[in-house]
Amino acid sequence: MSGRKLLEVKNLKTYFTTEEGTVKAVDDVSFTLNRGETVGIVGESGSGKSVTSLSIMRLIPMPPGRIAGGEILYYPKDQDEPIDLVKLSEDQIRKYRGNDISVIFQEPMTSLNPVFTCGNQVTEAIRLHQNVSKSEARERTLELFKKVELPDPPRIFRSYPHQLSGGQKQRVMIAMAMSCNPDVLIADEPTTALDVTVQKTILDLMNDLRQEIDASIIFITHDLGVIAEIADRVIVMYKGKIVEQGDVYQIFANPQHPYTKGLLACRPPLDYRLSKLPVVSDFMSVTMNEDGSRNITEKQSSVEEVIENFKVSPEQTKERHRNLFAKEPILEVKNLSTWFASKKNFFGKALSYVKAVDDVTFDVYPGETLGLVGESGCGKTTLGRTIIKLQEARGGEIIFRGKDLLKLNQAEMKVQRRDLQIIFQDPYSSLNPRMTIGNAIMEPMQVHGVLANDEERKARVIELLETVNLEARHFTRYPHEFSGGQRQRICVARALALEPKFIICDESVSALDVSVQAQVLNLLLELQAKLNLTYIFISHDLSVVKFMSDRMIVMNKGKIEEMGVADEIYADPKRDYTRGLIEAIPKGRMEDIIARVNPSLQ
Amino acid sequence: MSSQQTSQWEAPESVVQKLLRWLFEVTPFILKRMLYGLVTLVLVVVIITSIIYIAPVDPARLTKGQRTDAASIELTRKKFGLDKPLPLQILSYINDVSPISFHNTSSDFKEKYQPLLSIPFGGTALAIKAPYLRDSYQRSGRRVIDILKEAIPKTLLLAVTSIFIASIIGIFLGVIASLKQNSWFDNLAVSLSVFGYSLPSYVSASILAIVFGFYLAHITGLNIQGDLYGYNDYTGEDYIVWKNLFLPALALGIRPVAIITQLTRSAMLDILSQDYIRTARAKGLKKFTIVFKHALRNALNPIVTAISGWFAALLAGAFFVEAVFNFKGLGWELINALMNYDRPLLLGAVLFAAVVFVLMNIIVDILYAIIDPQVSVGK
Numbered sequence: 015m016s017g018r019k020l021l022e023v024k025n026l027k028t029y030f031t032t033e034e035g036t037v038k039a040v041d042d043v044s045f046t047l048n049r050g051e052t053v054g055i056v057g058e059s060g061s062g063k064s065v066t067s068l069s070i071m072r073l074i075p076m077p078p079g080r081i082a083g084g085e086i087l088y089y090p091k092d093q094d095e096p097i098d099l100v101k102l103s104e105d106q107i108r109k110y111r112g113n114d115i116s117v118i119f120q121e122p123m124t125s126l127n128p129v130f131t132c133g134n135q136v137t138e139a140i141r142l143h144q145n146v147s148k149s150e151a152r153e154r155t156l157e158l159f160k161k162v163e164l165p166d167p168p169r170i171f172r173s174y175p176h177q178l179s180g181g182q183k184q185r186v187m188i189a190m191a192m193s194c195n196p197d198v199l200i201a202d203e204p205t206t207a208l209d210v211t212v213q214k215t216i217l218d219l220m221n222d223l224r225q226e227i228d229a230s231i232i233f234i235t236h237d238l239g240v241i242a243e244i245a246d247r248v249i250v251m252y253k254g255k256i257v258e259q260g261d262v263y264q265i266f267a268n269p270q271h272p273y274t275k276g277l278l279a280c281r282p283p284l285d286y287r288l289s290k291l292p293v294v295s296d297f298m299s300v301t302m303n304e305d306g307s308r309n310i311t312e313k314q315s316s317v318e319e320v321i322e323n324f325k326v327s328p329e330q331t332k333e334r335h336r337n338l339f340a341k342e343p344i345l346e347v348k349n350l351s352t353w354f355a356s357k358k359n360f361f362g363k364a365l366s367y368v369k370a371v372d373d374v375t376f377d378v379y380p381g382e383t384l385g386l387v388g389e390s391g392c393g394k395t396t397l398g399r400t401i402i403k404l405q406e407a408r409g410g411e412i413i414f415r416g417k418d419l420l421k422l423n424q425a426e427m428k429v430q431r432r433d434l435q436i437i438f439q440d441p442y443s444s445l446n447p448r449m450t451i452g453n454a455i456m457e458p459m460q461v462h463g464v465l466a467n468d469e470e471r472k473a474r475v476i477e478l479l480e481t482v483n484l485e486a487r488h489f490t491r492y493p494h495e496f497s498g499g500q501r502q503r504i505c506v507a508r509a510l511a512l513e514p515k516f517i518i519c520d521e522s523v524s525a526l527d528v529s530v531q532a533q534v535l536n537l538l539l540e541l542q543a544k545l546n547l548t549y550i551f552i553s554h555d556l557s558v559v560k561f562m563s564d565r566m567i568v569m570n571k572g573k574i575e576e577m578g579v580a581d582e583i584y585a586d587p588k589r590d591y592t593r594g595l596i597e598a599i600p601k602g603r604m605e606d607i608i609a610r611v612n613p614s615l616q
Numbered sequence: 617m618s619s620q621q622t623s624q625w626e627a628p629e630s631v632v633q634k635l636l637r638w639l640f641e642v643t644p645f646i647l648k649r650m651l652y653g654l655v656t657l658v659l660v661v662v663i664i665t666s667i668i669y670i671a672p673v674d675p676a677r678l679t680k681g682q683r684t685d686a687a688s689i690e691l692t693r694k695k696f697g698l699d700k701p702l703p704l705q706i707l708s709y710i711n712d713v714s715p716i717s718f719h720n721t722s723s724d725f726k727e728k729y730q731p732l733l734s735i736p737f738g739g740t741a742l743a744i745k746a747p748y749l750r751d752s753y754q755r756s757g758r759r760v761i762d763i764l765k766e767a768i769p770k771t772l773l774l775a776v777t778s779i780f781i782a783s784i785i786g787i788f789l790g791v792i793a794s795l796k797q798n799s800w801f802d803n804l805a806v807s808l809s810v811f812g813y814s815l816p817s818y819v820s821a822s823i824l825a826i827v828f829g830f831y832l833a834h835i836t837g838l839n840i841q842g843d844l845y846g847y848n849d850y851t852g853e854d855y856i857v858w859k860n861l862f863l864p865a866l867a868l869g870i871r872p873v874a875i876i877t878q879l880t881r882s883a884m885l886d887i888l889s890q891d892y893i894r895t896a897r898a899k900g901l902k903k904f905t906i907v908f909k910h911a912l913r914n915a916l917n918p919i920v921t922a923i924s925g926w927f928a929a930l931l932a933g934a935f936f937v938e939a940v941f942n943f944k945g946l947g948w949e950l951i952n953a954l955m956n957y958d959r960p961l962l963l964g965a966v967l968f969a970a971v972v973f974v975l976m977n978i979i980v981d982i983l984y985a986i987i988d989p990q991v992s993v994g995k
Contacts, residue, residue: 073897111900119898124891128990129913139899149628156625168626174989190899360644 054245133171385563452489499530771945790880812874932969
């Protein structure tokens with residue numbers, strides 16, 4: 015069966031009508047998907063990759079969207095004539111959705127209905143497309159749950175989505191997508207919202223499943239590292255157009271388009287240290303023509319050359335560390351604990367606790383970046399929040415510049431807060447949507463009475479906006495007018511407003527595309543050098559932490575697993591847990607791709 | 617595919633098992649809510665009783681009317697215990713209302729309180745009894761509890777009817793409006809509901825009464841005014857006049873319909889853009905199933921809050937509407953009690969309303985737990 019054409023997208027055009035005019039989200043895209051094949055579509059937010067997949071399912075919200083032209087031809091197994099999915103009525107397309115073509119969405123947290131049990135939601139799909147009894151559907155669902163390696167399927171069956179972890183929810187989604195043995199499985203960023211370690215298990219699962227089922231997969235992601243682990247063929251999209259496509263080996267070994275090169279280079283490297291990450295704009299510059307089309311000019315043709323320019327030698331790193339660690343620590347955390355009540359009796363008295371932070375001790379030196387890495391639930395975020403007293407500590411000491419923060423009263427703490435700032439994970443929800451970004455950045459200055467009046471503060475905000483590569487005219491704009499990366503830069507500007515000495519970055523780049531992540535990381539490094547900032551950098555992704563940090567702490571179950579110089583921990587992890595984290599990083603190495611795609615080439 | 621006989625999985629839970637498991641989980645939560653409710657109720661009784669007693673009104677004078685002499689007023693004061701110090705009066709009333717109370721075992725003790733259990737010691741007895749709401753100052757001194765027992769069923773019927781109709785119409789209109797956002801229907805529904813909500817109930821009641829109960833009475837056959845019970849002059853029996861329920865229920869329903877429509881519309885608009893609705897569409901479900909199974913259930917939370925609030929308010933008495941239609945329910949009794957300052961009846965009705973609100977809150981909390989499994993039922 016494999017090798018035969020299964021899906022053919024021809025000159026697909028999906029447009030959105032907005033107040034500013036028509037947005038060509040998908041602009042004349044053509045590709046084919048053969049039976050048994052996995053095609054990866056890669057690109058940053060706004061490249062049109064998700065809109066392409068939603069167009070295939072005819073799930074584009076209409077209005078404002080519409081499929082303006084093109085064909086999506088589906089070749090069913092038992093039929094010679096293809097079906098043009100674009101031409102089907104809503105009632106006709108329903109029979110294909112979830113049955114012949116199914117989809118796994120990005121956000122497992124929100125993609126399952128919170129008021130129905132997981133079992134109910136999967137059996138619903140089975141009973142919709144197949145003529146089976148209720149108990150048969152249950153049987154099949156339980157088997158699917160077992161196949162996607164969910165523990166205790168009967169328990170999962172009667173659980174509600176909020177009772178499961180993110181990884182488990184995504185497995186339920188996969189089970190649901192596979193429930194009717196589809197021909198085409200569209201995976202729309204299925205691992206983006208998950209921890210690196212969970213991502214690894216989901217990718218492994220999908221690789222196993224695709225051997226087993228007779229489905230072709232369209233795998234959509236912003237991360238070429240992930241693509242390397244799963245795809246046979248790669249399509250690179252940029253601003254609604256396909257800029258390059260080829261088999262995975264070819265794309266990685268010999269990328270043609272500068273955009274592809276940028277995407278390849280912008281992942282934090284593991285085997286060497288860089289002073290900054292290459293970004294897409296290092297490889298190409300874009301100018302807009304009058305008719306709205308783009309001119310792309312290649313600036314650099316060699317990925318290696320760009321990387322070579324940014325490399326830092328081990329000697330330079332050693333020298334930096336010698337200077338850093340000679341100073342007195344700016345922050346000393348001693349035996350810090352934060353507990354949450356996990357069980358309460360009838361009168362609300364805690365009976366047992368979750369030790370989110372359990373007897374943690376470490377120092378941070380001025381000017382350094384201390385990385386904090388571990389899986390969801392390891393206590394790294396709680397630790398960060400406890401340090402700036404957003405969360406109450408149960409015991410221990412937090413000595414910041416000689417003062418124990420836990421012993422300060424509110425007025426004294428307010429003084430300290432000027433120097434202690436935090437940048438949160440989600441740039442979408444950590445900015446007040448009803449406040450202009452200028453006011454959002456100005457607010458902390460008003461609270462702390464920095465500068466004489468709003469006039470001066472406004473001037474300072476504009477200065478800050480320029481520091482984070484935004485413009486003065488953005489002062490009066492609202493958050494929704496900005497992209498994710500821009501919003502995170504606004505959050506950085508807000509954190510900088512009080513000229514702090516110390517910033518905690520809590521998963522500050524986890525919600526961003528890899529290419530945007532590189533820009534924000536570069537900005538953070540630049541600011542650190544310019545303003546002599548000290549960072550605690552928290553992330554679940556060891557590659558990002560390693561790139562950013564001088565030293566790093568590996569956390570697990572509220573305790574420190576391992577602590578030391580970042581490069582040394584990576585090169586020689588002492589603990590299995592650390593090894594697991596390193597293992598889980600999608601590395602995109604050539605030898606791995608060859609081993610997977612064509613073992614005979616080795 | 618394996619058949620059921622060779623199933624490797626345990627059998628699914630039966631409905632009874634599910635229910636038992638749920639009850640087991642939810643019982644401590646309900647008990648806790650009821651405990652809070654009880655505390656609230658005690659506070660409410662104390663505060664309301666104090667306010668009504670402290671109000672500078674002389675019930676004795678109001679009871680006896682304008683043309684009376686000092687002696688008979690004095691007599692009335694004594695009879696109602698109004699000559700005692702105010703704090704003592706308040707305490708004594710609360711003691712009467714409380715289900716666990718102390719009384720001196722004088723002659724009328726048994727008859728007044730009808731205790732379920734009394735433990736005498738000395739001249740006093742600890743009694744466990746139904747709340748004693750005393751006798752009306754007017755209405756030939758009838759027991760307040762009897763007057764309420766007559767009025768409450770009528771008001772209950774009225775409230776249930778109007779809130780039921782309002783919920784059905786409101787949810788239906790709201791759902792349709794959300795599905796056809798910005799269409800003429802949506803705009804019409806929104807404007808009408810703003811209008812309906814701004815319309816005071818006595819205005820809509822008056823208009824309905826005059827139009828359908830007077831000008832169009834020959835077509836509709838409805839009365840401009842009328843109680844739920846009619847009295848048969850020949851047999852001397854009461855009978856229910858169902859048609860007298862219609863116009864008051866309609867008048868009362870207008871504002872709830874308006875608010876339920878708007879809330880349903882905005883909740884549905886929010887829910888319909890959620891990721892799990894896209895998942896439901898990707899499964900290939902019919903639009904009807906998506907809207908009424910997957911979306912509406914998630915949208916119910918604010919709707920239930922609104923419905924329950926309105927229902928409690930209607931139960932507490934629909935003063936204007938009952939007055940306009942001369943429908944002798946709780947609201948009608950309360951207005952009369954207030955005008956004559958019939959303090960026991962007034963207090964009885966107000967306390968009943970307080971109980972209704974507290975109970976409604978508990979019920980709504982339980983409903984939330986049923987509708988949304990994410991509501992933590994306090995482990």
